Amino acid sequence: xxxxxxxxxxxxxxxxxxxxxxxxxxxxxxxxxxxxxxxxxxxxxxxxxxxxxxxxxxxxxxxxxxxxxxxxxxxxxxxxxxxxxxxxxxxxxxxxxxxxxxxxxxxxxxxxxxxxxxxxxxxxxxxxxxxxxxxxxxxxxxxxxxxxxxxxxxxxxxxxxxxxxxxxxxxxxxxxxxxxxxxxxxxxxxxxxxxxxxxxxxxxxxxxxxxxxxxxxxxxxxxxxxxxxxxxxxxxxxxxxxxxxxxxxxxxxxxxxxxxxxxxxxxxxxxxxxxxxxxxxxxxxxxxxxxxxxxxxxxxxxxxxxxxxxxxxxxxxxxxxxxxxxxxxxxxxxxxxxxxxxxxxxxxxxxxxxxxxxxxxxxxxxxxxxxxxxxxxxxxxxxxxxxxxxxxxxxxxxxxxxxxxxxxxxxxxxxxxxxxxxxxxxxxxxxxxxxxxxxxxxxxxxxxxxxxxxxxxxxxxxxxxxxxxxxxxxxxxxxxxxxxxxxxxxxxxxxxxxxxxxxxxxxxxxxxxxxxxxxxxxxxxxxxxxxxxxxxxxxxxxxxxxxxxxxxxxxxxxxxxxxxxxxxxxxxxxxxxxxxxxxxxxxxxxxxxxxxxxxxxxxxxxxxxxxxxxxxxxxxxxxxxxxxxxxxxxxxxxxxxxxxxxxxxxxxxxxxxxxxxxxxxxxxxxxxxxxxxxxxxxxxxxxxxxxxxxxxxxxxxxxxxxxxxxxxxxxxxxxxxxxxxxxxxxxxxxxxxxxxxxxxxxxxxxxxxxxxxxxxxxxxxxxxxxxxxxxxxxxxxxxxxxxxxx
Amino acid sequence: xxxxxxxxxxxxxxxxxxxxxxxxxxxxxxxxxxxxxxxxxxxxxxxxxxxxxxxxxxxxxxxxxxxxxxxxxxxxxxxxxxxxxxxxxxxxxxxxxxxxxxxxxxxxxxxxxxxxxxxxxxxxxxxxxxxxxxxxxxxxxxxxxxxxxxxxxxxxxxxxxx
Numbered sequence: 001x002x003x004x005x006x007x008x009x010x011x012x013x014x015x016x017x018x019x020x021x022x023x024x025x026x027x028x029x030x031x032x033x034x035x036x037x038x039x040x041x042x043x044x045x046x047x048x049x050x051x052x053x054x055x056x057x058x059x060x061x062x063x064x065x066x067x068x069x070x071x072x073x074x075x076x077x078x079x080x081x082x083x084x085x086x087x088x089x090x091x092x093x094x095x096x097x098x099x100x101x102x103x104x105x106x107x108x109x110x111x112x113x114x115x116x117x118x119x120x121x122x123x124x125x126x127x128x129x130x131x132x133x134x135x136x137x138x139x140x141x142x143x144x145x146x147x148x149x150x151x152x153x154x155x156x157x158x159x160x161x162x163x164x165x166x167x168x169x170x171x172x173x174x175x176x177x178x179x180x181x182x183x184x185x186x187x188x189x190x191x192x193x194x195x196x197x198x199x200x201x202x203x204x205x206x207x208x209x210x211x212x213x214x215x216x217x218x219x220x221x222x223x224x225x226x227x228x229x230x231x232x233x234x235x236x237x238x239x240x241x242x243x244x245x246x247x248x249x250x251x252x253x254x255x256x257x258x259x260x261x262x263x264x265x266x267x268x269x270x271x272x273x274x275x276x277x278x279x280x281x282x283x284x285x286x287x288x289x290x291x292x293x294x295x296x297x298x299x300x301x302x303x304x305x306x307x308x309x310x311x312x313x314x315x316x317x318x319x320x321x322x323x324x325x326x327x328x329x330x331x332x333x334x335x336x337x338x339x340x341x342x343x344x345x346x347x348x349x350x351x352x353x354x355x356x357x358x359x360x361x362x363x364x365x366x367x368x369x370x371x372x373x374x375x376x377x378x379x380x381x382x383x384x385x386x387x388x389x390x391x392x393x394x395x396x397x398x399x400x401x402x403x404x405x406x407x408x409x410x411x412x413x414x415x416x417x418x419x420x421x422x423x424x425x426x427x428x429x430x431x432x433x434x435x436x437x438x439x440x441x442x443x444x445x446x447x448x449x450x451x452x453x454x455x456x457x458x459x460x461x462x463x464x465x466x467x468x469x470x471x472x473x474x475x476x477x478x479x480x481x482x483x484x485x486x487x488x489x490x491x492x493x494x495x496x497x498x499x500x501x502x503x504x505x506x507x508x509x510x511x512x513x514x515x516x517x518x519x520x521x522x523x524x525x526x527x528x529x530x531x532x533x534x535x536x537x538x539x540x541x542x543x544x545x546x547x548x549x550x551x552x553x554x555x556x557x558x559x560x561x562x563x564x565x566x567x568x569x570x571x572x573x574x575x576x577x578x579x580x581x582x583x584x585x586x587x588x589x590x591x592x593x594x595x596x597x598x599x600x601x602x603x604x605x606x607x608x609x610x611x612x613x614x615x616x617x618x619x620x621x622x623x624x625x626x627x628x629x630x631x632x633x634x635x636x637x638x639x640x641x642x643x644x645x646x647x648x649x650x651x652x653x654x655x656x657x658x659x660x661x662x663x664x665x666x667x668x669x670x671x672x673x674x675x676x677x678x679x680x681x682x683x684x685x686x687x688x689x690x691x692x693x694x695x696x697x698x699x700x701x702x703x704x705x706x707x708x709x710x711x712x713x714x715x716x717x718x719x720x721x722x723x724x725x726x727x728x729x730x731x732x733x734x735x736x737x738x739x740x741x742x743x744x745x746x747x748x749x750x751x752x753x754x755x756x757x758x759x760x761x762x763x764x765x766x767x768x769x770x771x772x773x774x775x776x777x778x779x780x781x782x783x784x785x786x787x788x789x790x
Numbered sequence: 791x792x793x794x795x796x797x798x799x800x801x802x803x804x805x806x807x808x809x810x811x812x813x814x815x816x817x818x819x820x821x822x823x824x825x826x827x828x829x830x831x832x833x834x835x836x837x838x839x840x841x842x843x844x845x846x847x848x849x850x851x852x853x854x855x856x857x858x859x860x861x862x863x864x865x866x867x868x869x870x871x872x873x874x875x876x877x878x879x880x881x882x883x884x885x886x887x888x889x890x891x892x893x894x895x896x897x898x899x900x901x902x903x904x905x906x907x908x909x910x911x912x913x914x915x916x917x918x919x920x921x922x923x924x925x926x927x928x929x930x931x932x933x934x935x936x937x938x939x940x941x942x943x944x945x946x947x948x949x950x951x952x
Contacts, residue, residue, distance in 0.1 A: 015883055016879075018891025019883060019894060021826020021865065021895060030820070194892075196830070196890070244891060246828070246890045247889075501889030671886065674928060682926070704835075705830075705836055705924075710924055712921055713917040713920035713923065718931055
């Protein structure tokens with residue numbers, strides 16, 4: 001494989017626009033006759049709607065139209081967030097505006113359209129909402145009590161989904177174990193807080209029946225399908241354009257009531273309608289993430305060999321499962337990723353996905369990974385402590401051996417080839433483990449409490465249809481690319497994977513460039529428009545590089561063959577003896593230039609009459625690629641965290657973080673490292689700061705960016721990164737994903753580090769975020785409050 | 791009831807008639823279509839809307855347009871065209887100190903202000919200066935690196951000029 005540009009740290013051309021203030025975000029767009037939407041939302045977590053009076057609002061200055069469930073919902077087929085392969089799963093049907101019942105604080109009830117957002121918001125104040133308060137289901141354990149009220153209509157219990165995975169010898173493994181370590185863990189609810197809020201502009205043209213939706217999403221094709229089906233339009237009449245997107249991380253690929261309502265309003269009014277969530281409504285309508293209570297135990301032999309894990313995960317998802325990916329995928333991955341890095345032969349995992357009257361939870365960066373990793377690694381550390389083993393030694397004993405592949409995990413995952421042992425060794429060297437331990441011991445004598453935590457992980461990337469397609473969801477497992485040589489010999493690639501700043505367009509240009517013997521600067525890549533790119537799954541679950549890259553590679557090779565065939569005809573040469581390099585067709589043996597790509601483009605475009613009869617002058621190649629072979633390409637890595645806990649204040653200082661990661665073939669080292677760094681910080685945020693706090697009535701009490709704490713520059717550590725490269729043999733390119741890796745294990749490493757710091761004091765923490773108050777509580781310096789949410 | 795205001799935006803005199811409640815950010819973005827100034831929280835927490843008001847960084851979401859009347863406002867578009875931030879832009883690009891680009895305007899404004907006051911900021915000082923700028927994508931390290939590199943280059947160039 002040509003590696004002239006694959007493997008190089010090319011800079012992102014699209015970053016230059018942002019640096020010049022020339023981004024093109026959905027929020028920047030303004031269309032003629034555009035109306036602005038605002039929503040009146042439920043002030044309470046659950047209630048019956050008695051009366052909605054919009055008379056005054058409709059007469060307010062600037063207001064063009066007011067919609068309620070009765071006037072809007074009829075244009076949209078309701079959606080149900082279940083998948084067939086989650087047996088027995090249930091969720092009530094959803095529609096745009098609350099009809100009869102409100103089911104969380106923030107549930108949209110009335111939509112107001114006005115000439116400006118300010119006027120729409122003014123009119124919201126004039127809506128008279130009479131809602132009869134009902135007992136809300138706030139807590140997932142309470143939701144499972146007999147006679148608990150149901151979180152919504154259309155369900156027969158508050159259990160959305162339950163499943164159990166179990167190996168036959170699980171009980172025997174625990175019976176013969178020398179030791180059993182266990183723990184109860186609580187992982188708080190947090191949310192994406194993308195800096196650009198959710199944004200959509202729907203533009204329906206009644207004269208042609210064309211709907212164009214400018215939508216800040218990572219999955220334009222999925223939304224083209226959703227809008228076509230739920231609004232009864234032909235797919236060809238629906239165009240979704242995802243321009244620059246100010247962060248997504250999974251949050252912007254779910255169907256939301258407000259986006260659907262915006263499309264509906266444009267269909268009914270025949271003019272553009274814009275909805276941009278403000279930060280306050282982002283907190284009560286963007287999906288939340290995690291929210292797990294996990295009880296787990298681990299059986300170990302006298303020598304520290306891990307025999308089995310037994311895990312019970314209860315996760316709380318709001319009143320509905322999200323659509324079209326459901327709210328069960330997170331928990332499903334939690335129970336399947338437990339113990340994934342280890343030889344552990346036996347396992348039982350129980351999952352309960354429970355409804356309650358809060359904002360929906362669903363897939364967010366590193367779906368399920370941080371929970372599985374934190375529980376597993378906390379128990380491994382507890383076993384090590386019990387056996388007086390070093391954290392590195394117990395992992396060296398149990399990690400899958402680098403020569404022991406393929407391997408099937410106790411939870412049924414198939415691993416092609418991972419590099420846990422090499423990664424462990426590399427981390428040990430990189431962080432100077434011995435010296436760090438000595439420093440820790442020395443400082444402890446001075447009353448300074450530092451801790452070191454490590455956490456190996458496995459990451460799911462390059463998913464095929466096994467994720468959603470098999471469950472009946474219309475979510476593409478394949479991607480497509482169209483590569484063409486322009487008349488002047490430049491290259492254009494239109495591809496279905498999308499860009500949110502991770503560098504998709506740059507790596508695609510590198511891959512295509514290497515197939516066609518040009519520099520990436522001569523490859524223009526377009527993404528994010530269903531009218532101008534081929535259909536595909538786009539960017540989620542780590543598929544941009546592995547699947548998108550392979551798609552681009554194959555399309556590029558197809559065009560390469562076409563160019564060489566044409567060059568052969570022009571040069572009267574054998575195409576097999578030609579190749580592409582330096583922007584030209586060259587002699588494969590000598591490298592001598594035979595004809596430039598510009599000349600090929602010129603002849604094919606302007607002088608096809610000079611070509612031999614029957615010569616195909618096509619300079620466009622299309623290719624679609626769906627992953628085959630293994631259902632997923634798993635990656636692996638290991639992280640370490642070094643922290644200092646102030647035992648007087650409970651404040652943790654993050655001193656340093658290390659990551660060793662193996663994402664297979666690295667297309668662009670710079671972009672890979674920055675994905676990892678960003679991911680680590682997204683894992684450290686919820687480990688220490690981020691939490692959606694609710695009171696007993698189901699009100700979110702910190703729903704603003706002043707109250708909800710996000711990780712800022714001052715609190716975050718420098719992050720050192722190293723790599724092992726184990727390419728997948730499932731593809732020519734060999735690349736796997738890297739987007740979730742940082743987030744997957746950062747919190748686990750940090751929790752182990754904090755507990756390492758607290759260990760000499762006999763304290764232990766098993767809840768995230770590890771706030772100062774929780775650390776002081778663990779230390780016994782303050783008494784535990786009556787509530788979980790402090 | 792609307793108010794007429796005049797101000798200097800990126801060196802150009804601008805006159806507009808606005809509602810008194812219009813924020814400076816809304817004036818810039820919606821009226822003047824200077825969309826490089828971003829809105830992330832509209833309460834002064836995230837830093838995406840920073841602009842220079844008579845040379846000092848302010849949150850355009852917290853300043854009313856009428857408060858800026860008669861003053862000079864510089865946005866990312868203006869700084870870009872003036873060349874004042876060229877080295878910062880180059881270092882952000884080289885170090886990949888941005889991903890989605892939504893926070894970048896604010897990061898550049900903060901860095902520009904920091905480097906005009908401090909010629910050799912330490913990494914902790916840079917991190918402290920960025921305490922009002924939220925970035926969800928990068929993890930901040932690359933941004934700190936880019937600002938640090940710019941400071942060093944400026945110091946070297948200043949030394950060479952002596």
